[in-house]
Each structure stands twice: as C-alpha cells, then as structure tokens.
Amino acid sequence: MLFKTYDPLKKKQFNILDLKGKVTNKDLEPKLDKKTLLNMYKTMSLGRIADIKALQYQRQGRMLTYAPNRGQEAAQVGAVAALEKQDWLSPAFRELVAMLYLGVTLEQLYLYWYGNEWGNHFDEGVKVLPVNVIIGSQINHGAGLAYASKILDKKEVVIATIGDGGTSHGEFYEGLNFAATYDAPLVVVIQNNQYAISTPRHKATRAETLAQKAVAFGIPGIQVDGNDVLAMYVATKEAVDHARAGKGPVLIEAVTYRLGPHTTSDDPSIYRKDEEVKEWEKKDPMIRFKQYLIDKGYWSEKEDQKLQEEQTDYVGKTFKQVEAKGEGKLEDIFRFTYKEMTPQLKAQYETHKKYLAEGGK
Template identity: 55%
Template sequence: MLFKAFNPLLDEMIQILNKDGELVHPEWLPDLGPEALVDLYETMRFSRIIDEKTLQYQRQGRMLTYAPNLGQEAAQVGSSAALGANDWVAPSFRELGVWLNRGASLEHIFLYWFGNEMGMRMPEDIRVLPVSVPIASQMQHATGLAYASRYKGTNEIAVAYVGDGGTSQGDFHEALNFASVQDLPNVFIIQNNQFAISTRRQLQTKAKTIAQKAIGYGIPGIVVDGNDVLAMYAVTREAVERARNGEGPTLIEAYTYRMGAHTTSDDPTVYRDDSEVESWREKDPIDRFRKFLIREGHWSDEKESEFVSERSDYVKTVFEKVEKSGGVDLKDIFDYVYEKRTPILEAQYQKKKAYFQKEGK
C-alpha cells in the first residue's frame, strides 16, 4: 500500500508520528499490540543508555574508538523489528539498535568495540554478519545472501544498512543493479543521517532524494521519517513482504540525523553549528515515541525511571566484565580471515609471533 502510493520524485516522506508524538496518518499505523510497542521503545531506550555509557567509558580511556548512534535509534530498531527470525542482516558499523533487536548480546557488542576479535563471532542462530568497515561493501554481501536464499529455496531475505555517504560508492550501485536484474529478496536501508563524517549529504548527490536512485534500477524507492519508529516498521515490513513474495528488492531512505560525532575520534563542531543540532533534537525519536506511549497509557515516568536505572546498572556490570577479560590470543587475529591461512597471512603471523616472543609478551 505504502509503496504504491509513494513517488520518490514527488511525494514527501512517509510519517505516522510527528515530532510531538501525535498520529498524523492513523491509516498507516501498524497492527502492533501494547507489548510489542513497549518492546520497540525499550530497545530504543536501551540503545541510548548503552551509547551514553560507552561514550563515558571511551572518554575515560577504558574503550577504543566508538561510533555513536544518538538520534538514529528509530531508523534501526523500527526497521529490524520487521524482519523474520531467519532473515539476514549485513550491517555497517553504526547499527547498535539492529544488533540488539536481532539478539546480539551486549557482551559481544562491547567486545567488538574493545578490540576483541570474538565480538563479531555471533551465535549461529543470530543471522547478523560481522561489521563491515569498508564503506558500502556490505551491500554486496547482502546480495550474495539473497542470491543464496533463492538458490536454496529457503525464502529468507537479506537486509543491508548503509549511510548516505555509502551511496557514492560503486558497491552501492553494483549491489542495486545486481539485485534488481536478478529480482533478489533484498531490502536496502540507507540511514541518511546528513553526514558522511564531515561531508554533507548535499555533496553526495544532486538528486532531491536518495530514494529516487531506485528508479534507475527499476525497483521501488521510498523516503521515510527515520525518527519515526512506527513509520520505519510499517515501511520495512511491506518491503520484507515484497521480497518474500518474490517481488524483488526495495530501497528505503531513512531520513534522520546523527546528533553525535561520527566516531569518538571526530569533532563535529568543526563542520556544523550547535543550532542545527538543536533543531533536530526537537525531533528526537525516543522523545516522540515516549510521548505517544504515555498518551496511549502504555508507559509512564515511573516506568521510565525504573527502566533507565536497571539497564544502566546492567550496562556497567557487562562492561566491567569485558574490561577484565584481557586481550585476544594472537592467532585469533589471523584465524578468522579465511577458512585456512593464506601464505601471506601465515608469514605475517610468524613474524608477529617472533616479535612478541622476543619482547617477552
């Protein structure tokens, strides 16, 4: 329904809740009960708590570089909640809400940002690929997963997440072209947070929307208010159903904003004004959804206080456990690149091993 009614060249973005948490399109409201709605909110709020605590740990010198998710919780949680248990996700590096929704443990997440190779060694039943740092390379991985799904007849779909900067990479266009030609069960989600590090979205493309790039590949494209968790859920669910029914891939542009830094190594005050950030703070995805839930009688200030206190303690406990876990074994760095070490990797391993033995480490 949503895709048939939307023209990415003409129409405004899909929105169900406005910035004040008021229903503006009740006809698009997904059929979710109170428990499911609260679960969406709690995952978003948990993501924000993890973000805030992790930034503190990093500034204390207890954590390596971290990529904050502040402001993008709805785009991640709403979309990933619409997936089936056996569907695949190919993430980039800023998908905390997706990892939580798909069942990744906080311990694994902290291990990854702590520099431990085991952080991305997900349990077999969690169908999330390891973090892909090379920009947009995960798009290709997602098309491979979708192609394998169709070949094996498993009826699983593959979702790839990418930032607005990734749409300037060849991998993005190659993935869309391959998926569209092959009618693969893919959903491509662009988290358009307005910046690729310090490069503004306007310098990535002259197109009015990123979603309209779908037209060139003959697939549906749609712009969604990425700060509206219900709109993200509704649109992604429809895209998932299309893919599962053999109708091919979909491109979704989640229009949102990165309220924090690109990573903890970045200083966003160099390239944007505080006034711009404050204008987006009024559209905060968590605030608007909380207002909606309170108005509907599904949440309260008391529940908020209890939830934040309990989850903050949990984050502290898990982090301290990871902090005491120590480093990884040297061979682990080399053993999880290929099924069997290549000659070059073997030579690198032996060189590093000899160095550490010499240094007595």
C-alpha cells in the first residue's frame, strides 16, 4: 500500500515520527509491543556507545581500523527489525548496529575491526553474512541467497544493504536485475548517508532520488526518512512481506547521515561544513526514538542514564576481552577467504609462511 502512495521519482520521504518524536500519522504507527520497541532502542544505544568507543580505541592505537555508523542507527535497526528468524542480512561494512540486533556479538564485531578473522565467525543460527568491504558484491550475494530461498521454497527473505555511492557500482544493478527477473525475495536497503568517502551524493549520480533506480528494475521503490526508526520498520516490513509473498524485490532508500568520519583514516572537515553536521545532529534518530518511548510511558531519562552506564561498562569489558584474544593468526586470512583455498591462495599462503619463518611480522 505504501509503495503505491509514495512515488520513488519524487523527493518525498515516508515518515512517521517528527523531529520531536511525535507521531505525525497515527494510522501508520506500527503495533510493536513494548519489549520489541525497547529491544530496538537498547540495541541502538549499545551501537552508539560501541561506535564512539571504537573510534577512541583506534585513536589510542588499540584498534586496527573502524567504519563508524553514528547517526545511522534507525536506518539499520528499523530495517532489520522487520525480518523474521529465518531471514538473512547481507551487509556492507557499516552495519554494526543491524548486526548486533540480529545476534552478532559485540565481541565478534570488535574482533573483526581489531584485525582478527574470527570476528567474522558468527554463532550457529545467526543469519548474517560476514562484513563485506568490496562495494556492491553483497547485493549479488544477497540475490543469490534469495534465489536459493526461492528455488528451495524456503520462504527466507534477504535484506542486503549498500551505501549511496555503492548504487553506482555494477554489482548493484546486476544483483537487483537478477533478483527482479527471478522474483527472488530480496530487499535492498540503501543507507544514503550523503557521502561516499568525500564524494557527496549529488556528485555521484544525476538521479533525483536513489529510490527511483527501482523503476529500471521494474520493482517498487520508496524513499524513507532513515532517521525515523518507525518509518524504516513499516516500509521494510511491507517490503519483506511483498518479497516473501513471491512478488520479487523492493528497493528502499533510507535518507540518513553519517555523523562521524568515513573510517578512522578519514578527516571529514576537509569536505563538509560543521554547520551541515549540526543540522543533522538535530535529526538524531536516538533523540526522536527516546522521546517517543518516554511519551508512551515505556522509558524514562533515569532508566536511560542507567542503561548508558551499564552499556559503557559492557563495551569496555568486551574490548578488554578482544585485546586479550589479540589479532589472531595472519594465516587465517588465507584459510578463511573461501571454504577451501584456491591454488593462488595456497601459493600466497606458502610465501607468507616462509616470510614469517624468516622473522617477518
């Protein structure tokens, strides 16, 4: 129903919560129970704290690298909260909060950014693919998974996420066109955080909206206020239901903002103004969601304070565990790339072993 009301060709974001956390459209407010809403909020809060701390650890020389997602919590949690237990996430590399919500542990996520390959090894039953740094390929992985789900009649839906810049990559078009042609149950959520490293969204494409790219695939597309967790949930739920019913993929553009740097090796002050960041800080997804929960009588500032203290403590303890585990074996990079090593990887592995044996680090 939403997809018929919102035209992806027009810049009109679907929205439920205003900037003060008030519901603008009662009819569209999702009927989520208190437990689910609080779980969504607490995960967003943990993600926020883990994000800020990760940046600090890296600056202290204790973390290898990190891709921050501060500001994108609603776009991530709102989307994956619409999945059922059997469904999948095929993420890019900036989806810490979404991954946490689906059961990847903070220790695993931190291990990955610490440089330990075991951070990509998730617990049984966690249906999340490993972090994918190769832009766009997670769309093809997602399309493949979705197609497998269809031919095996498993009714498993796949969400694949991608950045705004990633929608200019070939694999975005290939994967979505494949999924559309075969009516594979794939939902692609674009995290339009306005920048691809230093390239602003308007320099990357002439398209008015990114949601309109759906038109070329012949599938529904919708632009959503990505800082509104309820709107993200409602739009994604409709998309997931559509895909599960065998009607093919849906493209969602979550309009959001990366409040932090691209990665720990980026200095955003070179390519964007402080005033712009301040404007987006006013649209912070956490503030709006917290106020909504307080107004509903589900949450209070006091409980929030307590939660933040507990989560800060938890994040600190988790990072200490990660430091104790260390970087792991460098060989794991070769061993874990594919199920079995290719001849090329075997050769590289042997060269590397020789290098280590001769005292290399």
